[in-house]
Every structure is written in C-alpha cells, then in structure tokens.
Amino acid sequence: MRVVGIDPGLTRCGVGAVEGSIGRSLKLLGADAVRTGPETELPERLVAIERGIDAWIDEHRPDAVAVERVFAQHNLSTVMGTAQASGIALVCAARRGLPVVLHTPSEAKAAITGNGRADKKQMGTMVARILGLDTPPRPADAADAVALAICHIWRGGAKARVAQAQQDFARKVELARRARRS
Template sequence: MRVAELRVMGVDPGLTRCGLGAVEGRPGAPLNLVKVGVVRTSPDDEIGARLVAVEAGIEQWLDEVRPDAVAVERVFAQHNLRTVMGTAQASAVAILCASRRGLPVALHTPSEVKAAITGSGTADKQQVGTMVTKLLRLDAMPKPADAADALALAICHVWRGGVQNRLAEAAARAAAGPGATGTTAAAYFRDRAGYSRGRKQ
C-alpha cells in the first residue's frame, strides 16, 4: 500500500513579497518541485490595489498548479509589529482564495516549518533554504527567501499530512477491528479532509 501523493502549495504571506511554492510528494519519498516564485506589490500603491494584485497572483497560481491543499504561514501578532498587519492581510487573501475553491487550508507556524525541514525550530533562513534546496534536489537555492520559505511550508505540510495519514490509518484499523485490512490511510484521510484529487494510490 502506498500513501497518495499530495500536491501542496505553500504561501509565505506578505504584501511587498508574497512567496509561493508548490511541491508534490509523500512522506518517505523524494519530493518534486512543481513551481516557485513570488507575487510582488509596491509599497507606494494603496492597500486595496495591493490586495487585489495579491489575489490575482494567487488565483493564477491556483489555476495553474491545481494543488490538493494550501499551507499558509500562521501569523502571530506578537512579532514584527511593523509588518504584521500586511502579513495578516495577505494571509487572509491566500486563505480566502483557497477556501473559495473548497481546498483544505492548513496553517503552520514558522517554528513548526523550521523543525519539520531542519530538525530545529530555531533554524535560520539560510539553513531552511539549504534544506529546501537539498530536499527538492535543486541546483541553487530559490530566491528570494520568501520563495524558499513558501516551499518549506509546502514540504512541511506534505510531511505533517503524512503523520496525520499514519495516525488516521491506525485509528481506522483500530475502529475496524483486528481482521480489517481493506481501507487505505490515504483514502481515509482524503475522505476526512476533503481531498478529492489524490494523484496516485
């Protein structure tokens, strides 16, 4: 039995640079890069025009990438007081765009992402970028850092999804009793989470 591949789009929210990165894979297997980039808006523009531009960029990505799930960095009000409002607003647009399409949205904290990618929740951007480059077998580190961070979010979600898959599988087995072997964790997880386009079984 193989767990289904997930195509996940990560969003590192921001108004000046909104990092976007999509990967495909499953836990325990090499991950593949689908697309990476940023949507930029000018600090000279009005907030409304900037949000409209971020929405248009994310919509275009969703049309093209067609992810199974979207992972967005969870924004905290505690740090980066100067930029947190723009970050929160850009994250709202990303969550809105994904939810309007019925895509599952997961929020991961920066330390969850760092821990998933590097083993340390306090790793720096360079370490995260290095691991993203290695895990996706890229020739060079994705630039700018927002793009690499978006890929890290997507990778984190594939792996955490994997953990959830295995937990769900165990729960399904327990619920079905000792003789049951029929239901795959992937199918169970898709049903639970609303995933509808698993690419492989």
C-alpha cells in the first residue's frame, strides 16, 4: 500500500510518501515540506498549504493518508495555525474519498522506535534505518510526516491482520457448525 503522511504546520507542513506493507521492506517515495512565511496573510498561507497538499496527493496517489493528531495542550502560541493546517489536510484527503487516519505523536514514536517518548534524533535514526537511507529525510517536519506514513502502514497492517484472523476464525466456526448439521 502507498501512504501519504502529513505533519501539519503553518510555517512548515511536512509531507511524505511511503510504499510497502507489513513484513516487507518499505520504500520512501518522497519527503518535503510545504512552507509559508509570516509575511503572508493567514488565509493565503492556508490556501498555499491546501495547494501543496493537493499537489502532493495528486503526485503520489496514495491508498490512505495519515495525519498527526494535534492537541490543544501543546504550544498554545502555534496550536491554532497547526490545527487549521490539520483541518485543511483532513479535507484534502477526505474530499477525494481517501481513508484518512489520525495518529498521535506517541503512537508514531512507539511504532517506529518501540518507545512512545523517543526523541527527534532517535526517530530520525530509525526512520532512515527502516527505509534504508543514509540520513533521515530533511527537514525534520518531512521526517515526521514519513514516520506517520510508516506508522500507518504498520498499525494498519496489524489491525488488518487481527480483522483477517477474526474473519478466518468465524468462517471455521461456521464450517464446523454446518459439518455437524449434515
């Protein structure tokens, strides 16, 4: 599966694209950041972010989009812009009918490093290792977006396997029930 990850932000909105599936090696398709400057008015910054995300999704044609869940508790000064950018990211994905899932930073950290409190450096090292890169994607927001995409493939894969196992079990129960009847 191909997943686009988005780390919402007003100044730098990280975007990444990863292809692969659980149990196989993952491939980085691209990583970048949509940048807007404080000299631009807020509405125009949000429109630029929308265009950047739209272009990224059109280029990479993902099966799903993973967006970082924003919390109001952190960084009160920047949280409004981050929340607005995350709203744009969700709409860009949802109006194309793409499945879009929110992952918290802790979920991404736990998926990538096994530690929900891992620091930036540890995350960067693991993202590079997972994707077979010499160095983590730059800037940091792009690396975070890539981490979200990896997290989505692995978490989605785990959920899908549980669902598949439940389905298999239900089918066996049904077959056993029919066998007893006949």
